[in-house]
Amino acid sequence: xxxxxxxxxxxxxxxxxxxxxxxxxxxxxxxxxVEAAAMPNRNQDACLQDEKAAKAKLQQEWGEFxxxxxxxxxxxxxxxxxxxxxxLLTCVEMSKAAAELPKGSTESTRIERSTVGSGxxx
Numbered sequence: 001x002x003x004x005x006x007x008x009x010x011x012x013x014x015x016x017x018x019x020x021x022x023x024x025x026x027x028x029x030x031x032x033x034v035e036a037a038a039m040p041n042r043n044q045d046a047c048l049q050d051e052k053a054a055k056a057k058l059q060q061e062w063g064e065f066x067x068x069x070x071x072x073x074x075x076x077x078x079x080x081x082x083x084x085x086x087x088l089l090t091c092v093e094m095s096k097a098a099a100e101l102p103k104g105s106t107e108s109t110r111i112e113r114s115t116v117g118s119g120x121x122x
Contacts (some may be wrong), residue, residue, distance in 0.1 A: 021058045021088075022074055026051040029082035054085035058092075069095040 030047035062070070073091035077083055 019062075021055065021062050021085075022078070022083075024055075024078070024083035024085055024088070026082070026084050029084045032082055051085045054089040058085060058089050061092075065092045065096055066099070069099070 027048070030044050030051065033047050034042060034044045065073075069092050073088055073095060076091055077088040
């Protein structure tokens with residue numbers, strides 16, 4: 001019986017974690033982005049402002065995303081490289097938009113793309 005209680009306790013903690021955005025250390029991400037930037041006006045302050053704005057937007061909209069979208073995107077934005085709220089925001093927004101596509105729309109898109117430039121008609 002105590003094993004069941006442990007599972008319930010761990011599960012409830014996971015839900016609590018999923019209900020708030022993760023704390024990311026994005027400063028290193030900005031340093032790396034500035035070093036690799038091709039835009040001359042792109043500096044670390046601009047990057048930090050973008051990260052803060054993305055974090056604020058995530059705080060407002062976090063409840064609009066499914067647990068699956070959140071966990072998938074948190075894993076993506078924190079695996080390898082440096083974490084970024086801009087990346088996390090982009091990922092959850094794209095995941096949400098993809099989930100809202102009408103059923104079958106991805107299949108017709110694939111068919112249209114495969115026939116473009118091939119000279120054949122669908």
